Amino acid sequence: MTTTTHAFAAHVAHAPLAPFTFERRDPGADDVAIDILFCGVCHSDLHTVRGEWEGTLYPCVPGHEIVGRVSAVGTNVTKFAVGDLAGVGCMVDSCGHCPSCNDGEEQYCETTGFVGTYNGPDTVTGGHTMGGYSDHIVVKQDFVLKVTHAEADLAAVAPLLCAGITTYSPLHHWKVGPGQKVGIVGLGGLGHMGVKIAAAMGAEVYVFSTSPGKREDAKRLGATDLIVSKDADAMAEHLGSFDFILNTVAASHDLDQFLVLLKRDGTMTLVGVPETPHPSPSVGNLIFKRRALAGSLIGGIAETQDMLDFCVKHGLTSDIEMIQIQDIDAAYDRMVKSDVKYRFVIDMQSLKAA
Template sequence: CQHCAECDDGLENYCNHMVGTYNAPTPDAPGHTLGGYSQQIVVHERYVLRVRHPEAQLAAVAPLLCAGITTYSPLRHWKVGPGHKIGVVGIGGLGHMGIKIAHAMGAHVVAFTTSESKRAAAKALGAHEVVVSRNADEMAAHAQSLDFILNTVAAPHDLDAFFALLKRDGTMTLVGAPASPHPAPAVFNLIMKRRSLAGSMIGGIPETQEMLDFCAEHDIVADIEMIRADEINAAYERMLKGDVKYRFVIDCASLAT
């Protein structure tokens, strides 16, 4: 809206009057927004971003504007950096970016996955340690050792198992959005160590530009698979099965064919 406290602070993503990209109501015809796949758009200069990556990387840069900023913003807000030991829960579209960015920020990164098969992949992304969260011994080995946890999992799960890994005053921030609620955490897991549970949603334009510059400086892009527009349905089915590493990107040139 450009006139509320959130917009004044450069945090347009928290504006109460934000118009969504996909099918959000609008006062003008056709009465709703039409998504993000136009070949050309008119945009207010306030919302233009500069991409410094080489042109050859543009497809892999595209997910930075969602997964990149969604993970960068909480890592930046909670001041993750050298000397911090942080956890990234989930190694998917969000989690793989969280690992890359937290590593570049200088933190010691512990990746958490339910799948033994993702251990090597997490190490390749930059995780210093990988924990299979179904392994009680591996989880116990990290009890009260983490300063911060970025939880990217978009399915309901037991948050208490991860609260036990936080130090006193540690924070777990949720960026994954499950379709149904997580089981309620035990209050004493928060009270006894003054731990915090928080949430975060994408980022404002100034922070998004900061993220793009940071990723260009550190040669960070998303791991992608390019698809044609006529492959979207098949890609969606694969996504539901977790069969993507780690983001599909639509070749918009194929929309015209």
């Protein structure tokens, strides 16, 4: 059995998103159905619907920063009940039995790869998955997150399901904490969460940005200061002093300018994927200080739950601007210009008017 779902979708790469209806499966024994209240807008949504990444499957219903209320559960579901607040992030399935899945690192699934919340293979009904720019979603309980923030904060919780876990996972994995000096490269949707989370972990946090006008915002979010990355003298003052740098920038740029700021045994982790490769860093900058250059991809379901619980404990949510679904294309255009502080979130009630 299926249920008609109302959504906004892209039908081709270079046309506005438009109202769309399709059929979702009714909840199976292991499924949770969620009425979507809010959905964050990720740069990945824009890249996918506009065909900037290869392999977009149309019609495409984006959205992988989803919060809502449970409307139905299957007979085998024990983790959720009707009426609970719940979230869905970037993935809705994986093989479940490879070494990475067994370790709770489903995002690195080695057999099939994780199944994306949208534009992935629908392993239950066939076709491809449709995301959170819709009125409801049905997901296996093992890929649903418990949301315990106050209901008044739900819109600002939505981006945690991508921007939050993408920054929390490397900060957690590389054991960021008190007594460490941590840099965050870029102050956008990802970077602003990186600052908040690293500061809550007890680190001394600095933001690297090309925009000196962001200094006060960086401090408001929890940074000690902002370092203007195109100011050679300012950068030189911090040579060899950072324990860890989280680089959130998705544009191709010089990595050496940040690698030389790391201490011996320091690590810089990349979470942004540029459209063209970064210039190759100098091997000497790595070898002579035993520095590491690494990457990180979102986080597993268990770690994502840990992130949500951490954010509740420390009172963390995203800084957002609420939009109506009808304004999604204008929001995309503003995202291209970095004209948002710091994440758009769609009020899915606006879908009814559409």
